[in-house]
Amino acid sequence: MDPLEATALLAYYQTAALSNDDPFDIPHARIFTITSDGEVKVMITAGDVYLGLQVLPAAYEKIGNDPVIGVETVGWAAPVGSPTDHCVPADHPQRRRVRLIAVVNRDQEVASALAFRDDNDNVNTNAFSEGSLAAALKDCMDRVLLLQSLKPRPRD
Numbered sequence: 257m258d259p260l261e262a263t264a265l266l267a268y269y270q271t272a273a274l275s276n277d278d279p280f281d282i283p284h285a286r287i288f289t290i291t292s293d294g295e296v297k298v299m300i301t302a303g304d305v306y307l308g309l310q311v312l313p314a315a316y317e318k319i320g321n322d323p324v325i326g327v328e329t330v331g332w333a334a335p336v337g338s339p340t341d342h343c344v345p346a347d348h349p350q351r352r353r354v355r356l357i358a359v360v361n362r363d364q365e366v367a368s369a370l371a372f373r374d375d376n377d378n379v380n381t382n383a384f385s386e387g388s389l390a391a392a393l394k395d396c397m398d399r400v401l402l403l404q405s406l407k408p409r410p411r412d
Contacts, residue, residue, distance in 0.1 A: 260359065260367040261381040263290060263324055268357045268369035268379055270296040271328045280353045280373040285329040287312055289322035290359065297322070305329050309392045313399035325397055326359035327389070333372070360393035362401065 257265070267290060272279040274286070274296075285305040288298045299315055302308030305327050312325065319325070334348030345351050353373035360366045371379040384390055 257381060258367065258383050260324075260361055260365050261369070261383055263294075263361075264326070264357050264359045264367040264369040265379060265381050266290075266294060267296055267324075267326050267328070267359060268355075268371070271357060272355075274298065280330050280355050280376075282328070282330055285327055288326050288328070289319050290324035290326060291322050296326075305389070306392050309396040312396050313403055316400050316403040319400055319404075324359050324361050325393065325400065326357060327393070328355070328357050330355045358389050358393060360390075360397045362397065364394050364397065366390045366393055 267288070271286060271288070275282055284301040284303050285308060286298050287300040287302060287305070287308045288296050290296055299318070300308045300312055302311070309327065312319075331354055332345035332348070332351045333354040334343065334345040334351045343349075354370055355373070356368060356370040358366065358368040365383065366385055367381065367383045369379050369381045371377075
């Protein structure tokens with residue numbers, strides 16, 4: 257398993273422990289960092305994960321040298337290629353509840369871990385670099401790194 261995929265898998269289990277009851281029923285996406293010691297630090301909760309990722313760079317000082325930014329979100333997934341493709345996943349008769357962790361490191365590599373509520377013991381990991389969530393994670397990390405590089409240095 258790729259090291260970043262392993263990090264996503266570790267975050268999958270660590271963030272599940274943050275939920276009081278059902279980690280597949282969190283009210284808002286969690287945006288977090290992972291320290292070099294592997295600790296998950298929740299930075300923001302957001303109803304819109306993309307908006308949360310746009311806001312996170314403002315916390316660049318608090319992020320410090322944490323090597324990974326990640327998101328935890330839940331939603332509905334549905335099969336494609338059926339007569340009900342026009343349905344949104346939440347209305348699809350074969351919908352399944354899904355929980356997703358996606359992470360990005362300072363080298364712009366992205367990985368994920370996801371599972372379905374009805375098969376929670378089967379967590380799938382994946383390294384990926386395309387798609388709207390990957391792009392939003394990379395953009396967030398880019399802006400964090402930029403802001404950190406522009407931070408004024410103390411004068412002598």
